[in-house]
Amino acid sequence: MAILRALMFALLSLAGIATAQAASFDCAKARTGVDKAVCADPKLSEYDERIAAAYKRELDEWNGAIRAYVRNDQRHWLSEIRRIDKNDSEIEANCAEGDLPCLRREYQLRTDEIESSGYRNSGVYQRSDGGGNLLVQAIRNADIRLRLYDRRNSKIIATAQDEAEAQRTGLPQLQRDTFQWDGPDTFILEAADADGQAPADGCALTVHFTEKAATVLQQGGCGGARLEGTYLRDLDDLLTNYEFSPD
Template sequence: MSTCLMLGNIPFAHAASFDCDKSRTGVEKAICSDSKLSEYDERIAAAFKRALGEWNGAIRNYVRDDQRRWLAEIRRIDTPAESEIEPLCVAGDLPCLRRELQLRMDTLESSGYRNSGVYQRSDGGGNLLVTAIRNADIRLRVYDRKTSKILGSAEDEAATQRSGLPQLQRDTFQWHGPDTFLVEAADDTGTPAADGCSLTVQFTERAATVLQQGGCNGARLEGTYLRDLSDLPSNHESSVD
């Protein structure tokens, strides 16, 4: 294990090398005493290690920053008084801690994680925010600055319910290989845009190219979005939604 127990170090050790006799915090002790948490933590550590090698290591710094952000949130469970931000869980709430570790495990194990991140359109027109959910599911949000409209998401209803994130639109999407997918946009009732809105999104380690068919209710979404590996989708949660 321990992604959580070795909070000060990246990369993290696996469960076989973890010494629970040295656990100190409430989260660490919970992981040591609960088999499900131990399993999740071990899988998080393994998935994190794999993610460091995605795109031949080109997104390594992004993966590390994203993991540090998550670990900081986990730390806050044991030290709520040290931050004005509400912790993810109340100390001692085992079901909540299991849920948070499972969500992180699902994110890192998702085949879409390699394409997660913040992409800025080269003409400054907007951002493409991509968050991995689980399996091949991702949450896609396109923020058009001119019209102040958001297009998303590519996640299914089950993933929405599990993550607790709002489902902005009921879109259908289909992957074409590991790094290209098609989005047929619709509103929250499942009704497609009157003027049509189909997007093809092609990812590389450095950019995402969006091809648009249809008017998308006046939003211009097509373009090249350059990947900002120093930024995280979580930095835009409040500013976009």
């Protein structure tokens, strides 16, 4: 019986060690409140491991051509998360210290984003003639949020996170039923206005991505906006430097 108790104690001890190492880093060296929360919570540990694995994969996308963007994006996300531990930060953190549900949501959103098939095309693109920009943010699976801006006419065409946001901002909306991927790096869409109707002059766009640029082909007047052209990818710029709405 004593031997059996000793064996059970040893197995429980090993299970505790396995749990402590569930995160992508050595939990024995955890010092910050966020790191300790990740080590203590199984769901956060799972998200942390998935983020680390996806990050490693994304570094090799496009044969490593977008590594600078992936690294900068991950560093920025980590800096935002670590702000939770800095009560004296001048910029308010996304979550209050000790708010586990909020921290789980932040980790889930990052997991969804970096695991998304669209992440390889996520980022900031500037039109080669300086007349506009294209912002692409991966959300989850194959979903993306897109913002196309024509500086000449101050026209924006953008996907909305939900219908309420589209109605609030009054932005043209890319309807789900008119948005589809045509292979891993090309998507076709038809724009709709805030009422869900296509512009009177029509607006259909085909966007093709490469590791260095996005080519936009336009059919229809798109309400007077000129959106077609070659948009060059800026690997040193981040989506957090821009707004997806005029607010």
